[in-house]
Amino acid sequence: MTIVDSHCHLDFDDFDDFAPERDAIVERAHAAGVGLMVTISTRVRRFERILALVERYPSVFGTVGTHPHNAHEELDVAVDELVRLAEHPKIVGLGEAGLDYHYEGDYAAQEQGFRTHIAAARQTSLPLVIHARSADERMIEVLEEETGKGAFPAVLHCFSSGAELARRGVALGLYVSFSGILTFKRSEELRAIAAEVPADRLLVETDAPYLAPEPFRGKRNEPAHTAKTAAVLADVRGWSLEKTAEVTTDNFFRLFSKVPRSALVVNEAAGAA
Secondary structure (H helix, E strand, O other): OOEEEEEEOOOOOOOOOOOHHHHHHHHHHHHOOEEEEEEOOOOHHHHHHHHHHHHHOOOEEEEEOOOHHHHHHOOOOOHHHHHHHOOOOOEEEEEEEEEEOOOOOOHHHHHHHHHHHHHHHHHHOOOEEEEEEOOHHHHHHHHHHHHHHOOOOEEEOOOOOOHHHHHHHHHOOOEEEEOHHHHOOOOHHHHHHHHHOOHHHEEEOOOEOOOOOOOOOOOOOOHHHHHHHHHHHHHHHOOOHHHHHHHHHHHHHHHOOOOOHHHOOOOOOOOOO
């Protein structure tokens, strides 16, 4: 069984000792059957940390972009800069960018940054990693408006929104990625959504160091735990874990088409985690 952690943050300070600890994290991921990881950018001005990781580890790829919480700090980041930085062979997507209305913030800056990233995704044909939280209605409006200007590949990452956003997103060609939230006891509604997303649009992720799945909830998350979310997704879909790994991995390579399949580390000894 080999799966992909399509979204983690290995550059965050939650992981101590930049090289030694990350070496162990990547090794544990491989041992658990996680054959590839994408470390997601949240600040373009810290992009050098992403580059250091993707250049050190053959099975780690990255993105470039600005998280909505940081959008007001990086409004000077233009489409051309994102496009240029994404030319690196191991930078395989844009973002994460999007809308987050859960906290008070500069929502106008978030939307401006989001549209900039959409334009870069459209220009490069690289997938946009979308952060959507407590902003379903406006997210649908922006996605439908922007898709009307020209299609772009994208994934609704760490999905925790309502069924309508999932449905409308899929209709626009988006993928939907589920994190450890899917395993939480009170996530019955989210599991119902996961049961209905078309099989060819499903991804799994950790969003590490956050949102560790059961039974690790409350602890620091890491890519090795991706299999826990995949196991719950398998149960929701009525699939084997092996089929879930195969489907989500195939979906990953279809969306993140810049990533070569040869980069996938296959651990024949890894089974259900």
